[in-house]
Amino acid sequence: MLSLPVYLDNNATTPIDPAVLTAMIPFFTQHFGNAASKNHVFGWEADEAVVYAREQVAALIGAEPNEIIFTSGATESDNLALKGIVEAYTGKGNHIITLNTEHKAVLDTCKHLEKKGINVTYLPVQQDGLIDLSALEAAIQPNTILISVMYAHNEIGVIQPISTISAIAKKYGVLFFTDATQAVGKIPVDVIKDGIDVMAFNAHKMYGPKGIGALYVRRKNPRVKLIAQIDGGGHERGMRSGTLNVPAIVGFGKACALCQLTMKEVAATTSHLRNKLEEALLQMHGVTINGNRLYRLPHVCNASFRNTDGEGLLMRFNKNLAVSSGSACTSASLEPSYVLKALGLSDDLAHSSIRFSLSRFTTEAEIDFAIQQINETLQAERALRDI
Ligand SMILES: *Cc1c(COP(=O)(O)O)cnc(C)c1O
Numbered sequence: 287m288l289s290l291p292v293y294l295d296n297n298a299t300t301p302i303d304p305a306v307l308t309a310m311i312p313f314f315t316q317h318f319g320n321a322a323s324k325n326h327v328f329g330w331e332a333d334e335a336v337v338y339a340r341e342q343v344a345a346l347i348g349a350e351p352n353e354i355i356f357t358s359g360a361t362e363s364d365n366l367a368l369k370g371i372v373e374a375y376t377g378k379g380n381h382i383i384t385l386n387t388e389h390k391a392v393l394d395t396c397k398h399l400e401k402k403g404i405n406v407t408y409l410p411v412q413q414d415g416l417i418d419l420s421a422l423e424a425a426i427q428p429n430t431i432l433i434s435v436m437y438a439h440n441e442i443g444v445i446q447p448i449s450t451i452s453a454i455a456k457k458y459g460v461l462f463f464t465d466a467t468q469a470v471g472k473i474p475v476d477v478i479k480d481g482i483d484v485m486a487f488n489a490h491k492m493y494g495p496k497g498i499g500a501l502y503v504r505r506k507n508p509r510v511k512l513i514a515q516i517d518g519g520g521h522e523r524g525m526r527s528g529t530l531n532v533p534a535i536v537g538f539g540k541a542c543a544l545c546q547l548t549m550k551e552v553a554a555t556t557s558h559l560r561n562k563l564e565e566a567l568l569q570m571h572g573v574t575i576n577g578n579r580l581y582r583l584p585h586v587c588n589a590s591f592r593n594t595d596g597e598g599l600l601m602r603f604n605k606n607l608a609v610s611s612g613s614a615c616t617s618a619s620l621e622p623s624y625v626l627k628a629l630g631l632s633d634d635l636a637h638s639s640i641r642f643s644l645s646r647f648t649t650e651a652e653i654d655f656a657i658q659q660i661n662e663t664l665q666a667e668r669a670l671r672d673i
Pocket residue numbers: 297298358359360361362389391436440465466467468488489491497498499
Protein backbone atom coordinates (compact mmCIF):
# COMPACT_ATOMS: atom_id res chain seq x y z
CA MET A 287 0.00 0.00 0.00
CA LEU A 288 1.07 3.51 -0.84
CA SER A 289 1.41 5.73 2.20
CA LEU A 290 0.38 9.32 1.58
CA PRO A 291 1.60 11.96 1.04
CA VAL A 292 4.36 10.65 -1.22
CA TYR A 293 7.64 12.32 -0.26
CA LEU A 294 9.50 13.78 -3.26
CA ASP A 295 11.40 16.53 -1.46
CA ASN A 296 14.61 14.67 -0.63
CA ASN A 297 16.85 17.63 -1.53
CA ALA A 298 15.37 19.41 1.51
CA THR A 299 16.16 16.45 3.73
CA THR A 300 16.14 12.66 3.47
CA PRO A 301 14.64 10.25 5.96
CA ILE A 302 17.28 8.63 8.14
CA ASP A 303 18.20 5.10 7.05
CA PRO A 304 17.08 2.55 9.70
CA ALA A 305 20.64 1.15 9.83
CA VAL A 306 21.94 4.63 10.65
CA LEU A 307 19.51 5.00 13.54
CA THR A 308 20.45 1.57 14.87
CA ALA A 309 24.13 2.53 14.85
CA MET A 310 23.42 5.78 16.71
CA ILE A 311 21.22 4.58 19.58
CA PRO A 312 23.91 3.04 21.86
CA PHE A 313 25.76 6.38 21.83
CA PHE A 314 22.79 8.10 23.49
CA THR A 315 22.53 5.43 26.19
CA GLN A 316 25.33 3.14 27.36
CA HIS A 317 28.18 4.82 25.41
CA PHE A 318 27.29 8.39 26.34
CA GLY A 319 30.85 9.57 27.08
CA ASN A 320 32.53 12.78 26.00
CA ALA A 321 35.02 11.99 23.23
CA ALA A 322 37.46 14.49 24.78
CA SER A 323 37.54 12.73 28.18
CA LYS A 324 40.99 11.15 28.28
CA ASN A 325 40.88 9.61 31.79
CA HIS A 326 38.29 6.83 31.58
CA VAL A 327 36.66 4.22 29.42
CA PHE A 328 33.54 6.30 28.72
CA GLY A 329 35.67 8.87 26.95
CA TRP A 330 37.80 6.27 25.20
CA GLU A 331 34.72 4.47 23.78
CA ALA A 332 33.25 7.70 22.47
CA ASP A 333 36.59 8.73 20.96
CA GLU A 334 37.01 5.33 19.32
CA ALA A 335 33.57 5.68 17.70
CA VAL A 336 34.46 9.16 16.43
CA VAL A 337 37.79 7.91 15.02
CA TYR A 338 35.93 5.17 13.14
CA ALA A 339 33.21 7.52 11.84
CA ARG A 340 35.83 10.04 10.71
CA GLU A 341 37.45 7.27 8.64
CA GLN A 342 34.08 6.39 7.09
CA VAL A 343 33.38 10.02 6.19
CA ALA A 344 36.89 10.54 4.77
CA ALA A 345 36.74 7.30 2.74
CA LEU A 346 33.60 8.41 0.88
CA ILE A 347 35.37 11.50 -0.52
CA GLY A 348 38.92 10.18 -0.90
CA ALA A 349 40.30 12.28 1.96
CA GLU A 350 42.50 11.53 4.98
CA PRO A 351 40.61 11.30 8.30
CA ASN A 352 42.56 14.23 9.77
CA GLU A 353 41.29 16.44 6.95
CA ILE A 354 37.68 16.16 8.22
CA ILE A 355 36.38 18.86 10.62
CA PHE A 356 32.99 18.05 12.14
CA THR A 357 30.50 20.95 12.32
CA SER A 358 26.79 21.37 13.02
CA GLY A 359 25.86 21.16 9.34
CA ALA A 360 26.56 22.50 5.88
CA THR A 361 25.51 26.05 6.78
CA GLU A 362 28.19 26.18 9.47
CA SER A 363 30.71 24.51 7.15
CA ASP A 364 30.04 27.16 4.46
CA ASN A 365 30.47 29.93 7.05
CA LEU A 366 33.67 28.41 8.44
CA ALA A 367 35.16 27.91 4.97
CA LEU A 368 34.45 31.39 3.64
CA LYS A 369 35.05 33.43 6.80
CA GLY A 370 37.93 31.23 7.97
CA ILE A 371 39.81 31.44 4.66
CA VAL A 372 39.23 35.17 4.23
CA GLU A 373 40.63 35.73 7.72
CA ALA A 374 43.64 33.46 7.16
CA TYR A 375 44.61 34.92 3.78
CA THR A 376 44.10 38.68 4.35
CA GLY A 377 47.79 39.18 3.63
CA LYS A 378 47.31 37.71 0.15
CA GLY A 379 44.17 39.51 -1.02
CA ASN A 380 40.55 40.38 -0.42
CA HIS A 381 38.64 39.12 -3.48
CA ILE A 382 36.30 36.11 -3.75
CA ILE A 383 34.53 34.76 -6.84
CA THR A 384 31.25 32.85 -6.60
CA LEU A 385 28.04 32.28 -8.61
CA ASN A 386 24.73 34.12 -8.25
CA THR A 387 22.98 30.74 -8.03
CA GLU A 388 24.85 29.50 -4.95
CA HIS A 389 23.00 28.36 -1.82
CA LYS A 390 21.98 31.12 0.61
CA ALA A 391 24.47 29.78 3.16
CA VAL A 392 27.22 30.86 0.73
CA LEU A 393 25.56 34.00 -0.68
CA ASP A 394 24.55 35.45 2.70
CA THR A 395 28.02 34.74 4.10
CA CYS A 396 29.53 36.55 1.11
CA LYS A 397 27.21 39.52 1.74
CA HIS A 398 28.42 39.58 5.35
CA LEU A 399 32.03 39.56 4.14
CA GLU A 400 31.30 42.41 1.73
CA LYS A 401 30.28 44.56 4.70
CA LYS A 402 33.71 43.81 6.18
CA GLY A 403 35.45 45.14 3.09
CA ILE A 404 35.87 41.95 1.05
CA ASN A 405 35.19 42.26 -2.70
CA VAL A 406 32.90 39.56 -4.06
CA THR A 407 32.21 38.82 -7.73
CA TYR A 408 28.88 37.05 -8.26
CA LEU A 409 29.16 35.48 -11.71
CA PRO A 410 25.95 34.90 -13.66
CA VAL A 411 25.38 31.36 -14.96
CA GLN A 412 24.38 30.21 -18.43
CA GLN A 413 20.76 29.46 -19.30
CA ASP A 414 21.24 25.81 -18.36
CA GLY A 415 22.66 26.69 -14.93
CA LEU A 416 26.26 25.81 -15.77
CA ILE A 417 29.17 28.13 -15.05
CA ASP A 418 30.71 30.16 -17.89
CA LEU A 419 34.35 29.03 -17.59
CA SER A 420 35.83 31.89 -19.63
CA ALA A 421 33.94 34.42 -17.47
CA LEU A 422 35.39 32.70 -14.41
CA GLU A 423 38.93 32.94 -15.74
CA ALA A 424 38.41 36.58 -16.72
CA ALA A 425 37.18 37.45 -13.22
CA ILE A 426 40.37 36.29 -11.49
CA GLN A 427 42.52 39.19 -10.25
CA PRO A 428 45.93 39.29 -8.55
CA ASN A 429 44.15 39.78 -5.19
CA THR A 430 41.72 36.86 -5.65
CA ILE A 431 42.06 34.37 -2.80
CA LEU A 432 39.11 32.04 -3.29
CA ILE A 433 36.70 30.58 -5.86
CA SER A 434 33.49 29.17 -4.35
CA VAL A 435 31.30 27.08 -6.67
CA MET A 436 28.69 24.57 -5.57
CA TYR A 437 29.27 20.99 -6.74
CA ALA A 438 25.65 20.06 -7.58
CA HIS A 439 22.67 22.36 -7.29
CA ASN A 440 19.98 21.87 -4.65
CA GLU A 441 17.15 23.35 -6.77
CA ILE A 442 17.93 22.25 -10.32
CA GLY A 443 20.41 19.42 -9.73
CA VAL A 444 22.97 20.74 -12.23
CA ILE A 445 26.52 19.41 -11.71
CA GLN A 446 29.29 21.94 -12.36
CA PRO A 447 32.55 20.98 -14.17
CA ILE A 448 34.40 20.77 -10.87
CA SER A 449 37.79 19.47 -12.01
CA THR A 450 37.98 22.12 -14.76
CA ILE A 451 37.15 24.85 -12.24
CA SER A 452 39.76 23.56 -9.80
CA ALA A 453 42.37 23.43 -12.56
CA ILE A 454 41.67 27.10 -13.37
CA ALA A 455 41.96 27.99 -9.68
CA LYS A 456 45.26 26.11 -9.41
CA LYS A 457 46.67 27.81 -12.51
CA TYR A 458 46.24 31.20 -10.80
CA GLY A 459 47.21 30.05 -7.29
CA VAL A 460 43.67 30.59 -5.98
CA LEU A 461 42.02 28.26 -3.44
CA PHE A 462 38.92 26.33 -4.51
CA PHE A 463 36.00 25.75 -2.14
CA THR A 464 32.87 23.80 -3.05
CA ASP A 465 29.57 23.30 -1.23
CA ALA A 466 29.05 19.64 -2.13
CA THR A 467 26.09 19.01 0.16
CA GLN A 468 23.87 17.68 -2.63
CA ALA A 469 26.61 15.72 -4.40
CA VAL A 470 28.37 13.73 -1.67
CA GLY A 471 26.81 10.29 -1.28
CA LYS A 472 24.81 10.61 -4.53
CA ILE A 473 27.55 10.79 -7.18
CA PRO A 474 31.28 9.99 -6.96
CA VAL A 475 33.12 12.85 -5.27
CA ASP A 476 36.90 12.56 -4.86
CA VAL A 477 38.74 15.54 -3.40
CA ILE A 478 42.03 14.46 -5.02
CA LYS A 479 40.72 13.73 -8.54
CA ASP A 480 38.43 16.76 -8.37
CA GLY A 481 41.22 19.05 -7.12
CA ILE A 482 39.15 20.39 -4.21
CA ASP A 483 40.89 22.37 -1.44
CA VAL A 484 37.94 22.85 0.93
CA MET A 485 34.51 21.19 0.79
CA ALA A 486 31.28 21.45 2.81
CA PHE A 487 28.66 18.70 3.21
CA ASN A 488 26.25 17.29 5.77
CA ALA A 489 24.54 14.09 6.91
CA HIS A 490 20.83 14.88 6.60
CA LYS A 491 20.82 15.08 2.80
CA MET A 492 22.30 11.56 2.62
CA TYR A 493 20.11 9.50 4.98
CA GLY A 494 21.94 10.61 8.13
CA PRO A 495 20.78 12.74 11.08
CA LYS A 496 20.24 16.50 11.08
CA GLY A 497 22.61 18.84 12.92
CA ILE A 498 25.88 17.28 11.82
CA GLY A 499 28.11 18.26 8.92
CA ALA A 500 31.72 18.33 7.88
CA LEU A 501 34.29 20.55 6.31
CA TYR A 502 37.07 18.90 4.35
CA VAL A 503 40.25 20.98 4.70
CA ARG A 504 43.19 19.89 2.54
CA ARG A 505 46.44 19.29 4.44
CA LYS A 506 48.91 19.01 1.59
CA ASN A 507 49.40 20.40 -1.95
CA PRO A 508 48.49 22.97 -0.65
CA ARG A 509 48.06 22.93 3.12
CA VAL A 510 45.00 25.14 3.60
CA LYS A 511 45.00 27.60 6.50
CA LEU A 512 41.74 28.46 8.14
CA ILE A 513 40.90 30.63 11.17
CA ALA A 514 38.37 29.10 13.59
CA GLN A 515 35.05 30.91 13.88
CA ILE A 516 34.11 29.17 17.15
CA ASP A 517 36.77 29.23 19.86
CA GLY A 518 36.87 27.01 22.92
CA GLY A 519 38.65 23.82 23.86
CA GLY A 520 40.57 23.51 20.60
CA HIS A 521 38.67 20.49 19.28
CA GLU A 522 38.92 19.52 15.61
CA ARG A 523 42.55 20.64 15.15
CA GLY A 524 41.62 24.00 16.66
CA MET A 525 39.34 24.81 13.73
CA ARG A 526 36.02 24.16 15.48
CA SER A 527 35.71 23.95 19.24
CA GLY A 528 32.84 22.37 21.13
CA THR A 529 32.01 18.92 22.54
CA LEU A 530 31.56 16.50 19.67
CA ASN A 531 28.03 15.29 18.93
CA VAL A 532 29.04 11.63 19.15
CA PRO A 533 25.72 9.92 18.23
CA ALA A 534 25.29 12.19 15.21
CA ILE A 535 28.90 11.66 14.13
CA VAL A 536 28.43 7.88 14.39
CA GLY A 537 25.27 8.20 12.27
CA PHE A 538 27.07 10.40 9.74
CA GLY A 539 29.84 7.79 9.43
CA LYS A 540 27.34 4.98 8.94
CA ALA A 541 25.40 7.04 6.37
CA CYS A 542 28.65 7.62 4.43
CA ALA A 543 29.52 3.92 4.49
CA LEU A 544 26.03 3.00 3.23
CA CYS A 545 26.21 5.57 0.44
CA GLN A 546 29.60 4.29 -0.65
CA LEU A 547 28.19 0.77 -0.79
CA THR A 548 24.93 1.55 -2.61
CA MET A 549 25.62 4.73 -4.59
CA LYS A 550 25.89 3.12 -8.02
CA GLU A 551 22.77 1.04 -7.66
CA VAL A 552 20.73 3.87 -6.09
CA ALA A 553 21.79 6.28 -8.85
CA ALA A 554 20.62 3.77 -11.45
CA THR A 555 17.20 3.21 -9.88
CA THR A 556 16.53 6.86 -9.02
CA SER A 557 17.55 8.05 -12.48
CA HIS A 558 15.27 5.44 -14.05
CA LEU A 559 12.34 6.65 -11.94
CA ARG A 560 13.23 10.33 -12.41
CA ASN A 561 13.34 9.83 -16.18
CA LYS A 562 9.97 8.09 -16.13
CA LEU A 563 8.50 11.04 -14.22
CA GLU A 564 10.18 13.55 -16.51
CA GLU A 565 9.03 11.86 -19.70
CA ALA A 566 5.47 11.84 -18.38
CA LEU A 567 5.72 15.53 -17.44
CA LEU A 568 6.98 16.42 -20.90
CA GLN A 569 3.90 14.75 -22.41
CA MET A 570 1.73 17.20 -20.49
CA HIS A 571 0.91 20.52 -22.12
CA GLY A 572 3.15 23.49 -21.25
CA VAL A 573 5.78 21.68 -19.17
CA THR A 574 9.49 22.48 -19.50
CA ILE A 575 12.51 21.18 -17.56
CA ASN A 576 14.94 23.62 -15.93
CA GLY A 577 18.71 23.22 -15.91
CA ASN A 578 21.11 21.15 -18.00
CA ARG A 579 19.60 17.68 -18.36
CA LEU A 580 22.88 15.87 -19.06
CA TYR A 581 25.10 17.24 -16.29
CA ARG A 582 22.59 16.65 -13.53
CA LEU A 583 22.05 14.67 -10.34
CA PRO A 584 20.27 11.37 -11.09
CA HIS A 585 17.37 11.93 -8.69
CA VAL A 586 16.35 15.54 -9.38
CA CYS A 587 13.87 17.13 -11.77
CA ASN A 588 12.85 20.81 -11.76
CA ALA A 589 9.85 21.52 -13.98
CA SER A 590 7.93 24.65 -14.96
CA PHE A 591 4.19 24.45 -15.60
CA ARG A 592 3.31 27.24 -18.01
CA ASN A 593 0.00 29.07 -17.47
CA THR A 594 -0.57 27.74 -14.01
CA ASP A 595 -0.49 29.45 -10.67
CA GLY A 596 2.47 27.92 -8.87
CA GLU A 597 1.24 28.36 -5.31
CA GLY A 598 -2.17 27.00 -6.26
CA LEU A 599 -0.56 24.05 -7.99
CA LEU A 600 1.66 23.35 -5.00
CA MET A 601 -1.27 23.54 -2.62
CA ARG A 602 -3.27 21.07 -4.67
CA PHE A 603 -0.26 18.76 -5.08
CA ASN A 604 0.77 18.84 -1.47
CA LYS A 605 -2.33 17.07 -0.19
CA ASN A 606 -0.87 13.90 -1.67
CA LEU A 607 2.58 14.87 -2.90
CA ALA A 608 5.26 16.49 -0.77
CA VAL A 609 7.20 18.58 -3.27
CA SER A 610 8.61 22.09 -3.13
CA SER A 611 8.80 25.20 -5.24
CA GLY A 612 12.56 25.41 -4.85
CA SER A 613 14.82 25.34 -1.85
CA ALA A 614 13.36 24.80 1.60
CA CYS A 615 15.23 27.87 2.78
CA THR A 616 13.48 30.29 0.45
CA SER A 617 10.13 28.56 -0.11
CA ALA A 618 8.78 30.20 3.05
CA SER A 619 8.79 33.49 1.14
CA LEU A 620 6.50 34.14 -1.81
CA GLU A 621 9.36 35.48 -3.89
CA PRO A 622 10.04 33.44 -7.02
CA SER A 623 13.27 31.41 -6.94
CA TYR A 624 16.37 33.58 -7.48
CA VAL A 625 18.00 30.53 -9.04
CA LEU A 626 15.37 30.08 -11.74
CA LYS A 627 15.41 33.84 -12.40
CA ALA A 628 19.19 33.60 -12.84
CA LEU A 629 18.53 31.02 -15.59
CA GLY A 630 16.42 33.66 -17.35
CA LEU A 631 12.92 32.49 -16.36
CA SER A 632 10.23 35.16 -15.99
CA ASP A 633 8.71 35.78 -12.55
CA ASP A 634 5.56 33.97 -13.70
CA LEU A 635 7.35 30.88 -14.94
CA ALA A 636 9.69 30.78 -11.94
CA HIS A 637 6.59 30.96 -9.75
CA SER A 638 5.00 27.98 -11.46
CA SER A 639 8.03 25.70 -11.07
CA ILE A 640 8.32 22.64 -8.91
CA ARG A 641 11.28 20.57 -7.77
CA PHE A 642 10.94 16.81 -7.54
CA SER A 643 13.75 15.03 -5.69
CA LEU A 644 13.79 11.25 -5.22
CA SER A 645 15.57 9.00 -2.74
CA ARG A 646 16.75 5.42 -2.35
CA PHE A 647 13.35 4.74 -0.78
CA THR A 648 11.26 6.08 -3.68
CA THR A 649 9.24 3.32 -5.39
CA GLU A 650 7.86 2.95 -8.90
CA ALA A 651 4.32 2.89 -7.45
CA GLU A 652 4.99 6.30 -5.87
CA ILE A 653 6.19 7.74 -9.17
CA ASP A 654 3.16 6.31 -11.02
CA PHE A 655 0.92 7.86 -8.39
CA ALA A 656 2.74 11.22 -8.69
CA ILE A 657 2.31 11.25 -12.47
CA GLN A 658 -1.41 10.54 -12.13
CA GLN A 659 -1.82 13.25 -9.46
CA ILE A 660 0.01 15.87 -11.51
CA ASN A 661 -2.05 15.04 -14.59
CA GLU A 662 -5.33 15.35 -12.72
CA THR A 663 -4.25 18.54 -10.94
CA LEU A 664 -3.17 20.21 -14.16
CA GLN A 665 -6.43 19.32 -15.85
CA ALA A 666 -8.48 20.63 -12.94
CA GLU A 667 -6.40 23.80 -12.73
CA ARG A 668 -6.74 24.51 -16.45
CA ALA A 669 -10.45 23.72 -16.48
CA LEU A 670 -10.89 26.33 -13.77
CA ARG A 671 -8.92 28.91 -15.73
CA ASP A 672 -10.88 28.31 -18.95
CA ILE A 673 -14.21 29.17 -17.31
C1 LIG B 1 20.84 21.81 2.65
C2 LIG B 1 21.97 22.59 2.11
C3 LIG B 1 22.75 23.41 2.93
C4 LIG B 1 22.44 23.60 4.40
O1 LIG B 1 22.74 22.46 5.13
P1 LIG B 1 22.41 22.34 6.69
O2 LIG B 1 23.18 21.14 7.13
O3 LIG B 1 20.93 22.12 6.76
O4 LIG B 1 22.85 23.58 7.36
C5 LIG B 1 23.81 24.08 2.37
N1 LIG B 1 24.12 23.93 1.06
C6 LIG B 1 23.40 23.17 0.24
C7 LIG B 1 23.78 23.04 -1.19
C8 LIG B 1 22.30 22.47 0.73
O5 LIG B 1 21.57 21.72 -0.10
